[in-house]
Amino acid sequence: MIIITIPIFYIGDSLEMNTTEKKTIGKMIHLYCKDKHGTSHALCSSCAELNNYAQRKLTKCIFGEDKPTCQNCKVHCYSSEMRERIKEIMKYSGPRMLLHNPILATKHLIKGLRSPKKAYPRKHDSYSSKDNNLK
Numbered sequence: 001m002i003i004i005t006i007p008i009f010y011i012g013d014s015l016e017m018n019t020t021e022k023k024t025i026g027k028m029i030h031l032y033c034k035d036k037h038g039t040s041h042a043l044c045s046s047c048a049e050l051n052n053y054a055q056r057k058l059t060k061c062i063f064g065e066d067k068p069t070c071q072n073c074k075v076h077c078y079s080s081e082m083r084e085r086i087k088e089i090m091k092y093s094g095p096r097m098l099l100h101n102p103i104l105a106t107k108h109l110i111k112g113l114r115s116p117k118k119a120y121p122r123k124h125d126s127y128s129s130k131d132n133n134l135k
Helices: 014-037 045-059 080-100 102-113 129-133
Strands: none
Touching: 014 045, 014 080, 014 102, 045 080, 080 102
């Protein structure tokens, strides 16, 4: 008898993490826009703006490959208006993602359940040691 062990959910290497998160938030916004704003393939202008904003924030995340889920992050980088908008979308789309994109939803849930790594901001070219003294 041969037993083959296949991991059910592979979170992937760290480089894939932000890619997976970008895909997940994009799908959540598309689902919300389709159901709430009646769009079919393209996002409405408001949702497109939020999606672009979220994608930029994920690309520029100071934690890079060690980024925790937003809920577990100590740095809330969204503006208050955008944070409220994305919360509304996540509240609506989160449970529905299990039906529409179960793999992405489960990966996100598993990542959120893990204790966050001790994440340190990555160094940017524009970041200098003098900036540490700013309050």
